[in-house]
Amino acid sequence: MAWNPQTYLAFADQRTRPAADLLARVPGLRPARVIDLGCGPGNSTALLAARWPRAALEGLDSSAAMLEQAGASGVPAKSIEAPIASWVPEAPYDVIFSNATFQWLPDQAALFPRLMSFVKPGGIFAFQVPVNFNAANHVLMLETARDPRWREALAQVREVERGSAQAYYEILMPHAAALDIWTTEYLQLLEGEDAVYRWVSGTALRPFVQALAGEERDAFVAAYKAKLNLAYPRRTNGTTLFPFQRLFVVATKA
Numbered sequence: 041m042a043w044n045p046q047t048y049l050a051f052a053d054q055r056t057r058p059a060a061d062l063l064a065r066v067p068g069l070r071p072a073r074v075i076d077l078g079c080g081p082g083n084s085t086a087l088l089a090a091r092w093p094r095a096a097l098e099g100l101d102s103s104a105a106m107l108e109q110a111g112a113s114g115v116p117a118k119s120i121e122a123p124i125a126s127w128v129p130e131a132p133y134d135v136i137f138s139n140a141t142f143q144w145l146p147d148q149a150a151l152f153p154r155l156m157s158f159v160k161p162g163g164i165f166a167f168q169v170p171v172n173f174n175a176a177n178h179v180l181m182l183e184t185a186r187d188p189r190w191r192e193a194l195a196q197v198r199e200v201e202r203g204s205a206q207a208y209y210e211i212l213m214p215h216a217a218a219l220d221i222w223t224t225e226y227l228q229l230l231e232g233e234d235a236v237y238r239w240v241s242g243t244a245l246r247p248f249v250q251a252l253a254g255e256e257r258d259a260f261v262a263a264y265k266a267k268l269n270l271a272y273p274r275r276t277n278g279t280t281l282f283p284f285q286r287l288f289v290v291a292t293k294a
């Protein structure tokens with residue numbers, strides 16, 4: 041499933057804000073080894089570099105295009121191209137950080153304890169995932185995907201994982217000395233035409249669009265875009281209001 045760093049970075053400020061808010065809740069420590077899982081184009085990794093300039097910093101991602109962009113951004117991190125689920129580190133970390141990535145990974149009940157096992161005792165496992173599943177952009181995407189014109193072609197497209205605060209507490213509690221879990225709703229102010237469509241094009245919509253081609257793809261996009269523009273009208277000042285809910289977890293390893 042291909043990622044496009046430029047499409048993703050069109051909303052770099054809004055996408056990086058939750059990483060900064062997550063990092064602000066990571067307690068004071070002087071980490072020697074830090075990794076950013078699903079580092080993307082390096083925007084979240086840059087925050088880690090600024091907070092801990094002396095740490096040995098790594099950025100891991102399964103997308104070569106994203107890692108290339110991260111390298112070009114000049115962020116001082118060692119780049120690792122690997123899928124998170126099967127990745128095995130050389131040594132444990134003081135901090136494992138991840139912003140806006142775990143929603144793409146299934147079987148989190150097994151994944152999170154595995155990742156916690158790569159954290160040093162007293163170290164931190166911190167992540168953020170979107171949880172806006174009941175929002176119109178998400179509901180309308182699935183509704184559009186059920187249209188008989190392409191329902192079969194999209195049947196195999198896997199939905200993003202639906203995380204919940206309680207579920208993450210249950211998964212992580214046996215491995216944690218402390219847990220800090222919260223949700224935040226950002227009122228994102230997006231500029232320009234088809235703003236919400238452009239936002240989801242960089243993330244959740246990609247697997248649907250990539251499963252279609254030609255006229256079918258164009259018709260799917262047109263149908264979804266029309267619904268989005270009704271649900272999220274552009275105001276006369278050019279701004280589109282796009283509320284967005286995110287879930288944050290900071291776990292201290294026991």
Ligand SMILES: C[S@@+](CC[C@H](N)C(=O)[O-])C[C@H]1O[C@@H](n2cnc3c(N)ncnc32)[C@H](O)[C@@H]1O
Nearest residue numbers: 078079080084101102103106123124139141144
């Ligand atoms: C939404 S971007 C997040 C980028 C950045 N961390 C940020 O804060 O904006 C998600 C990133 O996770 C990566 N990713 C998704 N699934 C992955 C997996 N299974 N293993 C490694 N990276 C993955 C994607 O390639 C993409 O760069």
